[in-house]
Amino acid sequence: MRTAILAGGKGTRIGSMYPELPKPMFPMLGKPLLQWHIEQLKAQGLLDITLIVGYKSEAVTSHFGNGKGFGVNISYITEDQPLGTGGALPLLPKEETLLLLGDVYYDVDFREFLKFHKEKEALITLFAHPNSHPHDSDIVVVDKESRVIAWKSKKDKERGDLRNLVNAGLYAFSPEALPREAATVKDLEKDIVFPLVSSGKVFARRTVEYAKDMGTPTRIASVACDIESGVTSTRSHEAKRKAVFIDRDGTINIEDGFLTDPEKLKLLPGAAEAIKLLNGSPYLAICITNQPVIARGEVTFERLDQIHARLDTLLGYEGAYLDDLFFCPHHPHKGFEGEVLEYKIECNCRKPKPGLILEAARIHGIDLSQSYMIGDRLTDVKAGEAAGCTPLGIGLEPFEPGIRMYKSLLDAVSDILKIDNSGKNA
Numbered sequence: 001m002r003t004a005i006l007a008g009g010k011g012t013r014i015g016s017m018y019p020e021l022p023k024p025m026f027p028m029l030g031k032p033l034l035q036w037h038i039e040q041l042k043a044q045g046l047l048d049i050t051l052i053v054g055y056k057s058e059a060v061t062s063h064f065g066n067g068k069g070f071g072v073n074i075s076y077i078t079e080d081q082p083l084g085t086g087g088a089l090p091l092l093p094k095e096e097t098l099l100l101l102g103d104v105y106y107d108v109d110f111r112e113f114l115k116f117h118k119e120k121e122a123l124i125t126l127f128a129h130p131n132s133h134p135h136d137s138d139i140v141v142v143d144k145e146s147r148v149i150a151w152k153s154k155k156d157k158e159r160g161d162l163r164n165l166v167n168a169g170l171y172a173f174s175p176e177a178l179p180r181e182a183a184t185v186k187d188l189e190k191d192i193v194f195p196l197v198s199s200g201k202v203f204a205r206r207t208v209e210y211a212k213d214m215g216t217p218t219r220i221a222s223v224a225c226d227i228e229s230g231v232t233s234t235r236s237h238e239a240k241r242k243a244v245f246i247d248r249d250g251t252i253n254i255e256d257g258f259l260t261d262p263e264k265l266k267l268l269p270g271a272a273e274a275i276k277l278l279n280g281s282p283y284l285a286i287c288i289t290n291q292p293v294i295a296r297g298e299v300t301f302e303r304l305d306q307i308h309a310r311l312d313t314l315l316g317y318e319g320a321y322l323d324d325l326f327f328c329p330h331h332p333h334k335g336f337e338g339e340v341l342e343y344k345i346e347c348n349c350r351k352p353k354p355g356l357i358l359e360a361a362r363i364h365g366i367d368l369s370q371s372y373m374i375g376d377r378l379t380d381v382k383a384g385e386a387a388g389c390t391p392l393g394i395g396l397e398p399f400e401p402g403i404r405m406y407k408s409l410l411d412a413v414s415d416i417l418k419i420d421n422s423g424k425n426a
């Protein structure tokens, strides 16, 4: 078991801010970017590290040496000329390898990531998550088992609406997936990962953990800000996370009968802004929605996925994303034309039952007592209460006494964040 870190970056995007340093040695909150990686790995017992260095490599080797001073064992692969992101991989020993990028900040449970990789018997596992600019990103398409089935380039103008899922730049490689022939490999994605997608053994692990690019001065500053404000650590595996659960129809998008056509989905004013505010806060933004249209036979799972791809796309244009989305496909009453009998059941997930919220809490490790449920119906509020969250209503008339009401999702979210801040300052 080895961890390799690509640390040969020239830092051209950062220009001349630190002309004497290679990018991985740029300082953030008082230490080099690369040192953040080394300390995380050490804390998780991943002690055997290979640094792939090139441009101004002596700055790296003189700082880290053989790693003893940092409690780890460091070896080096030095590229005399840049070999591309995949070029040094054939030089790695053929063993299970975790690969990190030197200019991405991770607050990730690497051991859980590797466990997932083993359980799936994957050749390659990558870490995927939604980001704030999916239209400007390559998108990973996965099936229900988290297997990568397609990779849609941002340059593909015809790719249509897709769920917001982006490769964050963290990989696990089985020994047999590491390339042997140096001459044929230049680019990590194009030459190593893509060709293996068709084998059905490339998987994407999606979590709400923090992983963000630090390739420009603005991005380094934004990661530093997230570390200082606790956004990174509240998403970390060690944290008890908190969330704002959000109903879909009538809360995020305009409700106009049952939505069956992705093209008809329209966001409510301020909804994207509200979700974007949550994305920059310690709260996860998780959509919880009843979709009885499945049981009624009006919408297939594929169609519902297209509706959610449209939702992800519209939010993405405004720099916002949902950390996750859970839906109930059921409906209790039988006897309608076209219905899908297997979903015509009395389930535990249809709001006002709390099943979806409890499931989200189990998957993402959420402390419900510190979380909220926001919706435009009494059923939303009841589901939130039953799950142990603070329920907030959207609308002009109170659903019932004692429920705090707001004009819009944005008003409700702004108030949550205000309460949170005043609590912190008190």
Ligand SMILES: [Mg+2]
Pocket (backbone or CB within 6 Å): 247, 248, 249, 250, 251, 255, 375, 376, 377
């Ligand atoms: Mg609603």
Ligand SMILES: [Zn+2]
Pocket (backbone or CB within 6 Å): 328, 329, 330, 347, 348, 349, 350
């Ligand atoms: Zn259900």
